[in-house]
Amino acid sequence: MIxxxxxxxxxxxxxxxxxxxxxxxxxRTIRTITAGxxxxxxxxxxxxxxxxxxxxxxxxYYMVGSPDPTALFEHGLTFPIRIALKIDQFSLLFIIMATxxxxxxxxxxxxxxxxxxxxxxxxxxxxxxxxxxxGMLIANDLxxxxxxxxxxxxxxxxxxxxxxxxKHPPYAGYKYMFVSSIATSFFLLGIxxxxxxxxxxxxxxLKKVMDGTVLDKIAIVMLILPLAMKCGVVPMHMWIPDTxxxxxAPISSMVKLGSLICLYGLFRIAFTFGSHxxxxxxxxxxxxxxxxxxxxxxxxxxxxxxxxxxxxxFHAVSQVGYMLLGVGVGLSVIKSGDASxxxxxxIAMIGxxxxxxxxxxxxxLLFLTSGIMVRHYKTRDLNVMHGLAHxxxxxxxxxxxxxxxxSGIPPLNGFVSKLIIYxxxxxxxxxxxxxxxxxxxxxxxxxxxxxxxxxxxxxPERKPVExxxxxxxxxxxxxxxxxxxxxxxxxxxxxxIEPAVNALATF
Amino acid sequence: MSAIILxxxxxxxxxxxxxxxxxxxxxxxxxxxxxxxxxxxxxxFITLGYRHxxxxxxxxxxxWDTHITMVLxxxxxxxxxxxxxxxxxxxxxxxxxxxxxxxxxxxDTRKLRGVEEL
Amino acid sequence: MHEFELEYLNWxxxxxxxxxxxxxxxFIIIGKIFFRDDFDEMSEQxxxxxxxxxxxMLQLITASNxxxxxxxxxxxxxxxxxxxxxxxxxxxxxxxxxxxxxxxxxxxGALM
Numbered sequence: 001m002i003x004x005x006x007x008x009x010x011x012x013x014x015x016x017x018x019x020x021x022x023x024x025x026x027x028r029t030i031r032t033i034t035a036g037x038x039x040x041x042x043x044x045x046x047x048x049x050x051x052x053x054x055x056x057x058x059x060x061y062y063m064v065g066s067p068d069p070t071a072l073f074e075h076g077l078t079f080p081i082r083i084a085l086k087i088d089q090f091s092l093l094f095i096i097m098a099t100x101x102x103x104x105x106x107x108x109x110x111x112x113x114x115x116x117x118x119x120x121x122x123x124x125x126x127x128x129x130x131x132x133x134x135g136m137l138i139a140n141d142l143x144x145x146x147x148x149x150x151x152x153x154x155x156x157x158x159x160x161x162x163x164x165x166x167k168h169p170p171y172a173g174y175k176y177m178f179v180s181s182i183a184t185s186f187f188l189l190g191i192x193x194x195x196x197x198x199x200x201x202x203x204x205x206l207k208k209v210m211d212g213t214v215l216d217k218i219a220i221v222m223l224i225l226p227l228a229m230k231c232g233v234v235p236m237h238m239w240i241p242d243t244x245x246x247x248x249a250p251i252s253s254m255v256k257l258g259s260l261i262c263l264y265g266l267f268r269i270a271f272t273f274g275s276h277x278x279x280x281x282x283x284x285x286x287x288x289x290x291x292x293x294x295x296x297x298x299x300x301x302x303x304x305x306x307x308x309x310x311x312x313x314f315h316a317v318s319q320v321g322y323m324l325l326g327v328g329v330g331l332s333v334i335k336s337g338d339a340s341x342x343x344x345x346x347i348a349m350i351g352x353x354x355x356x357x358x359x360x361x362x363x364x365l366l367f368l369t370s371g372i373m374v375r376h377y378k379t380r381d382l383n384v385m386h387g388l389a390h391x392x393x394x395x396x397x398x399x400x401x402x403x404x405x406x407s408g409i410p411p412l413n414g415f416v417s418k419l420i421i422y423x424x425x426x427x428x429x430x431x432x433x434x435x436x437x438x439x440x441x442x443x444x445x446x447x448x449x450x451x452x453x454x455x456x457x458x459x460p461e462r463k464p465v466e467x468x469x470x471x472x473x474x475x476x477x478x479x480x481x482x483x484x485x486x487x488x489x490x491x492x493x494x495x496x497i498e499p500a501v502n503a504l505a506t507f
Numbered sequence: 508m509s510a511i512i513l514x515x516x517x518x519x520x521x522x523x524x525x526x527x528x529x530x531x532x533x534x535x536x537x538x539x540x541x542x543x544x545x546x547x548x549x550x551x552f553i554t555l556g557y558r559h560x561x562x563x564x565x566x567x568x569x570x571w572d573t574h575i576t577m578v579l580x581x582x583x584x585x586x587x588x589x590x591x592x593x594x595x596x597x598x599x600x601x602x603x604x605x606x607x608x609x610x611x612x613x614x615d616t617r618k619l620r621g622v623e624e625l
Numbered sequence: 626m627h628e629f630e631l632e633y634l635n636w637x638x639x640x641x642x643x644x645x646x647x648x649x650x651x652f653i654i655i656g657k658i659f660f661r662d663d664f665d666e667m668s669e670q671x672x673x674x675x676x677x678x679x680x681x682m683l684q685l686i687t688a689s690n691x692x693x694x695x696x697x698x699x700x701x702x703x704x705x706x707x708x709x710x711x712x713x714x715x716x717x718x719x720x721x722x723x724x725x726x727x728x729x730x731x732x733x734g735a736l737m
Binding site for chain 3: 458
């Protein structure tokens with residue numbers, strides 16, 4: 001049974017997603033519960049794999065449709081011919097993060113989005129987004145990755161324009177689909193260049209036979225830059241504020257999770273192909289440059305916004321810079337002759353990957369609390385809001401935990417990953433640490449501005465309505481996880497992150 | 508020899524699509540430009556599988572010493588997937604463009620929402 | 626990873642939280658001994674003092690005016706960045722192609 005898990009991770013959400021409208025016509029409560037049960041099942045399946053993959057260090061392969069699914073090559077051939085799926089330690093880290101967070105955001109959205117005739121479509125597209133994320137994470141085949149990237153883009157673009165009676169959300173969905181189409185067209189061009197030379201799409205096979213011709217290097221650039229555009233790297237980040245501010249609150253968190261999955265693809269391609277054709281030094285330097293630029297431009301733009309969700313969207317751009325900085329330092333020293341990778345490069349990569357997990361947690365929580373603020377005040381303008389903490393102390397406490405986590409205040413989880421990045425990047429170049437610390441201070445300043453404007457001051461005119469129980473429950477679970485990771489980080493690093501870095505950086 | 512003409516056609520289609528995307532302001536024209544770009548990509552993939560003097564890959568069990576050569580079938584299967592993806596993208600973008608027109612009464616990207624101040 | 630474990634043996638966050646709680650308890654005890662008896666928080670002794678106006682609504686500083694000095698000093702930088710965010714769809718592609726061109730030149734070794 002456990003050898004069929006890779007296919008079940010993709011098949012269960014897809015099959016359930018297309019049964020949901022029929023179930024929704026019968027009874028609405030059963031439809032909501034069925035979608036939740038599907039996401040819980042894949043969450044439990046991914047937790048069952050920790051024992052085998054992380055501790056015993058096995059890798060799961062799966063060839064879709066062949067008589068013996070775990071055999072890599074079929075009766076005597078020397079190159080793989082079917083759709084290949086693979087779960088190794090780096091994939092499993094992201095699978096655990098994606099399934100847990102999708103489930104918590106689904107709990108929030110099941111009672112936040114009001115119950116009308118369009119909620120059927122919301123649930124179907126949400127489960128399709130989860131299926132797209134799972135497919136991207138377990139693909140061993142460049143074309144499978146491309147197809148699931150398109151599934152994720154189309155369903156999340158349709159969800160961004162969910163509130164169609166207002167003026168701006170449909171245009172935001174159009175912009176998101178436009179950017180995704182350009183990105184996937186260039187990605188397909190990179191795949192075509194690699195196929196023209198070697199005749200296969202399989203990542204393991206390409207890693208074995210690739211040598212460093214000029215066309216290979218062109219193909220790697222064409223594969224990396226579209227994924228960087230989808231993550232929000234400056235200067236290709238101009239679509240991000242419009243998309244995140246017009247989407248409903250749980251969808252902003254899911255789109256952010258989707259962009260972190262594209263970051264997974266970026267790292268996978270950069271480490272598998274980039275270091276093999278000896279461009280790892282230049283790629284690492286470019287990652288560091290993009291990271292520093294994203295951090296700085298993101299946070300200085302965020303400090304002067306007056307729209308709550310636009311401010312948080314600019315912070316999303318800035319935090320991606322931290323991850324690129326950490327992993328870029330690791331990538332640029334991985335092929336140097338001396339032992340600098342063992343001294344500080346590996347620890348920088350641990351910091352970068354840990355920051356991905358922490359960022360998904362606290363950024364998701366921030367967007368959810370912004371949804372509650374917007375629901376109460378009926379506007380996103382910070383000049384109009386005042387004094388919510390007089391009546392709603394729960395939201396104020398949760399927002400303060402998330403805001404302190406993103407600024408890097410101990411003992412929350414942002415401090416752990418940022419400290420690891422500061423310490424290891426300092427050995428590479430001290431100027432980068434100075435810029436990173438300055439950006440962290442400005443992050444704290446902008447969130448103090450939001451807290452002061454929205455929660456402190458005179459009490460508002462009317463009392464807020466009581467939040468439903470599942471809304472509060474999901475936010476409580478997220479803040480408990482944030483505090484727990486901040487207090488006990490050694491267990492998470494030793495169990496999950498260090499095997500992932502070992503799997504990524506060996507070739 | 509005929510493969511060179513197809514590669515040149517692909518370059519022309521790709522460049523035409525990109526130019527239209529940068530310089531056109533109407534929402535519907537941008538959708539048409541994306542379709543041209545997708546058609547160019549499909550043409551490139553099919554041309555990669557071309558072999559000289561070969562026929563379509565429709566035989567199943569040929570004997571070992573035959574003189575029939577076939578073009579590569581893998582890109583043809585993948586291009587079917589890509590055409591369906593392009594169709595879904597076009598349908599979604601046109602639907603959203605209609606909604607934008609209904610709410611804002613304009614299709615010009617310069618007049619649609621920018622940022623008033625910061 | 627060994628270096629991380631050996632040099633950071635003082636990473637025990639529970640210890641920090643306990644020390645913080647002990648110091649807070651000490652502050653409360655000292656405060657109970659030394660604060661004045663005639664300080665009544667409910668009367669107007671407990672309110673912050675705003676000079677300028679007595680209108681309650683005008684005493685709040687709105688969010689656009691909070692970092693005024695920062696915004697005024699870097700006004701030219703923000704103006705040049707703001708021209709990118711008018712949601713001009715052609716600008717998205719234009720910057721993407723510029724970055725693709727620069728990266729192609731660097732990675733294939735033509736530029737450096």
